[in-house]
Amino acid sequence: MTAGLQALRERVLDDPVAQETLDAIEDFEAFAARAADLASARGLNIDAADIRAAVHDAFAPPITRATAPQGWLPAKVTSHDGHPAVTWLRFGRWRLTQPFYDDDLMRARLRPLNRLIGLRTPLPRPGDHPARDPDGLIFHMSRCGSTLAAQMLAASSANLVISEAPPIDAVLALDVGDDAKVESLRAMVAALGQARAGETRLFLKLDCWHVRDLPLLRRAFPAAPWIFLYREPIEVLVSHARRRGVQMIPDFVSPERLGLALPGGVPDLDYCARVLAAICEGAARHHPGGGGRLVNYRDLPRALFITLLPHFGVAPSEGEAALMRTAGARDAKTPEQGFIPDGEAKRREAGEDLRAICEHRVGDVYRRLEALRMAQT
Numbered sequence: 001m002t003a004g005l006q007a008l009r010e011r012v013l014d015d016p017v018a019q020e021t022l023d024a025i026e027d028f029e030a031f032a033a034r035a036a037d038l039a040s041a042r043g044l045n046i047d048a049a050d051i052r053a054a055v056h057d058a059f060a061p062p063i064t065r066a067t068a069p070q071g072w073l074p075a076k077v078t079s080h081d082g083h084p085a086v087t088w089l090r091f092g093r094w095r096l097t098q099p100f101y102d103d104d105l106m107r108a109r110l111r112p113l114n115r116l117i118g119l120r121t122p123l124p125r126p127g128d129h130p131a132r133d134p135d136g137l138i139f140h141m142s143r144c145g146s147t148l149a150a151q152m153l154a155a156s157s158a159n160l161v162i163s164e165a166p167p168i169d170a171v172l173a174l175d176v177g178d179d180a181k182v183e184s185l186r187a188m189v190a191a192l193g194q195a196r197a198g199e200t201r202l203f204l205k206l207d208c209w210h211v212r213d214l215p216l217l218r219r220a221f222p223a224a225p226w227i228f229l230y231r232e233p234i235e236v237l238v239s240h241a242r243r244r245g246v247q248m249i250p251d252f253v254s255p256e257r258l259g260l261a262l263p264g265g266v267p268d269l270d271y272c273a274r275v276l277a278a279i280c281e282g283a284a285r286h287h288p289g290g291g292g293r294l295v296n297y298r299d300l301p302r303a304l305f306i307t308l309l310p311h312f313g314v315a316p317s318e319g320e321a322a323l324m325r326t327a328g329a330r331d332a333k334t335p336e337q338g339f340i341p342d343g344e345a346k347r348r349e350a351g352e353d354l355r356a357i358c359e360h361r362v363g364d365v366y367r368r369l370e371a372l373r374m375a376q377t
Contacts, residue, residue, distance in 0.1 A: 001054065001060045002046075002050065004039070004044050004045065004046045004050075005046060005050060005051070005054055005060075007044055008035065008038075008039045008042075008044055008046055008051075009060075009063060009116060009117050010063065011042055011044075012035075012038070012113075012116075012117060013063060013065070013069070013117055013119065016069065016070070016071075018038055019069070019071070019090060019092070019113065020092065021034065021038070022034060022035055022038070022112070022113045022116075023090055023092050023111065023113045025112060025113075026111060026112065027112075028052060028055055028056065028112055029052065031051075031052075031055065031112035031113070031116075032048040032049070032051040032052035032055065032112075033048050035048070035051045035116070036048040036051055039051075051116070054115075054116055055112045055115045055116050056115075058115035058116075060116075060118060061118065062087060062118030062119055062120040063117065063118060063119055063120070064080075064120050064121070065119060065120075065121050066121060066122070067121055067124075067125075067128050068086075068088045068119060068121050068124075068128075068191070070129075070194060070196075071090055071091060071092045071093075071194070071196055072088040072089065072090050072091070072119060073088060073089060073090075073091050073108075073191065073192060073194070074086045074087075074088055074124070074165075074167040074188060074191050074192060075087050075088055075089045075105050075108075075109075075167070076166060076167065076170075077123070077166070077167050077170035077171070078120075080120060083122065084122070084123050084170075084174065085120050085121065085122060085123070086120065086121050086122070086123060086124065086167065087118065087119065087120050088119040088120070088121065089105060089108040089109065089114045089119075090108070090111075090113055090114055090117075091104075091108060091196060092196065093196050093197045094108075094196075094197070095154075095157065095160075095196075095197050095199075096154065096160065096161060096162065096163075097154055098163075099147050099150070099151060099163065099332055099333050099335070100147075100163050100164050101162055101163050101164055101165040101166070102164070102166065123171075123184055123187070123188070124184070124187035124188055124190065124191045125187050126183060126186065126187050126190075128187060128190070128191065129187070129190040129191050129193075129194060130190060130194075131186065131190050132189060132190045132193035132194075132195075132202055133202075133221050133223060133224060134189065134193070134202045134203060134204045134221055134224045135201045135202055135203055135224070135225075135312055135313065135314065136203045136204075136224060136225055136226065136227070136308070136311070136312035136314075137203075137204050137206060137217060137221070137224050137225070137226035137227075138150060138203065138204065138205040138206065138226070138227055138229070139206055139208075139210060139211040139214065139226060139227065139228045139229070139283065140205075140206075140208050140211075140228065140229040140230070141208060141228075141229065141230040141231060141236060141276060141279055141280060141283075142208040142236060142240075142245055142247065142276070142279070143231070143235075143236045143239040143240065143245070144229050144230055144231035144236060144297045145229055145231065145297040145300045145332075146205055146208075146229045147163070147205075147332040147333055148300055148301060148328065148332035148339075149205075149229065149300065149301075149304055149308060150163045150203070150205040150332075151327050151330075151332045151335065152301060152304050152324040152325075152327045152328050153203050153304075153324070154327070155320075155323040155324045155326065155327040156316065156320040156323055156324065157197065157198070157199070158198075158199060158200045158201055158320065159199060159201045159202075159203060160193060160195065160199035160201065160202045160203070161203045161205065162189075162192050162193065162202070162203070162204050162205065163205040164205055164206065164207050165192055165204075167188055167191075167192065168185070168188060168189070168192070168204070168206070168207075168210075169207055169210070171184045171185050171188050172185070172210060172213050172216070173257070178216060178219070181216065182216065182219055182220045185216070185217070185220045186220050186221075189202075189204065189220075189221075201314065203312070207247070208245075208247055208279050209247050209253055209257055209258055209278075209279060211228060211279055211282040211283050211286070212257070212258065212259065212278070212279070212282040214226070214282065214283075214286040214289075214292075215286060215289070218289070218291060224291075225291055225292070225293075225311050225312055225313070226291055226292045226293075227292060227293045227294070227295050227307070227308055227311060228283040228287070228292060228293075228294050228295070228369075229295050229296075229297060229300075230280060230283070230294070230295075230296060230297065230366070230369055231296065231297035231298075232297075232298075232343065232347075232366075233273075233276055233280075233358050233362035233363070233366050234346070234347060234350050234354070234355060234358045235297075235342075235343050235346040235347060236276060237269070237272060237273055237276065237350070237354060237357075237358050237362075238346040238347075238349050238350050238354070239346065240269075240272045240276075241269060241272070241354065244267075244272070247275055247279075248267060248271070248272045248275055249267060250262055250267055258275055258278045258279070259278055260274055260275065260278055269354060269357055270357050270361065273357050273358055273360075273361035273362055274361050276361070276362050277361045277362045277365050280362065280365040280366060280369055281365050283369065284365055284368045284369055284372060287372050293307055293308075293311045293376060294369055294372055294373035294376065295307055295308065295373075296370070296373060297343075298343075300328075301325070301328030301329075304324065304328065305321070305324075
């Protein structure tokens with residue numbers, strides 16, 4: 001990268017107006033021309049072709065700063081010089097609307113400004129961004145409607161929904177004491193929860209294994225109400241038999257994080273059932289501590305209005321409720337398609353061997369959850 005291009009990157013990173021101007025341009029050719037004009041106005045002689053080539057390449061080393069400007073969101077926690085570091089992407093006023101935070105990150109990485117300017121900082125610290133406590137925490141069993149609930153919440157422009165953000169998982173996995181982890185967690189959520197488009201509420205949908213960290217998350221956000229979504233175990237197990245989630249793959253989520261051992265190192269369907277049991281056990285164990293509600297998948301989408309929103313202290317306007325109902329009629333992971341119930345088909349698909357595994361590993365804890373849910377007041 002030429003000295004001129006590096007100087008342009010630094011100056012744009014220091015100039016919120018320039019960021020706003022360039023970030024509005026998605027076409028690479030138009031972006032290069034406008035960036036060259038901005039460079040010329042700042043006394044830098046850079047050809048638009050060089051900017052265009054840099055945007056297409058997008059392999060320049062990131063700029064290292066102490067903190068990220070407003071409007072930049074954490075993308076990934078990495079290691080730099082032996083310490084945790086965060087790479088950031090600029091979102092500006094774009095709302096997070098995709099089913100998962102990773103989906104929003106993928107779209108952001110394609111934008112010319114993010115391809116031109118890479119940014120890296122240490123982990124966020126308290127005070128880097130205004131403190132933001134979530135209005136609700138969503139825990140779940142996996143494949144049980146949590147994405148539907150998150151998408152219904154995100155349908156309202158007043159709601160900022162962070163759905164399974166990898167930086168939160170990275171903080172929870174840090175090899176540090178609980179005090180330091182709570183501090184980092186609060187700072188990371190403040191960075192992710194910037195109200196960039198006028199949002200007034202913040203919801204976190206966690207990864208399914210994070211229910212085992214519920215006491216730590218409640219310590220970080222003691223006032224935040226939480227819910228745990230779950231489903232008939234055989235339906236969830238059939239879904240993972242079709243296509244394994246990352247929590248079922250030890251190379252992605254270690255058995256230790258789930259309180260499990262893996263004899264022989266073979267993650268078979270029995271291991272998948274043990275994972276589901278460990279997740280449900282976390283919810284059943286922590287539910288008596290208060291602040292939470294248990295919600296069965298079969299009660300969705302109606303449960304959003306009769307359980308989740310009241311528990312989170314939200315009284316949606318008629319317009320918000322209409323938008324949420326429309327979102328609830330779509331398939332959460334492929335919103336361009338309508339929702340089609342699949343529970344009966346999954347139960348038919350389950351063979352006797354799978355049913356036996358499911359009952360042996362998950363049956364008891366599922367019935368405990370159901371008893372706790374029925375006893376809720």
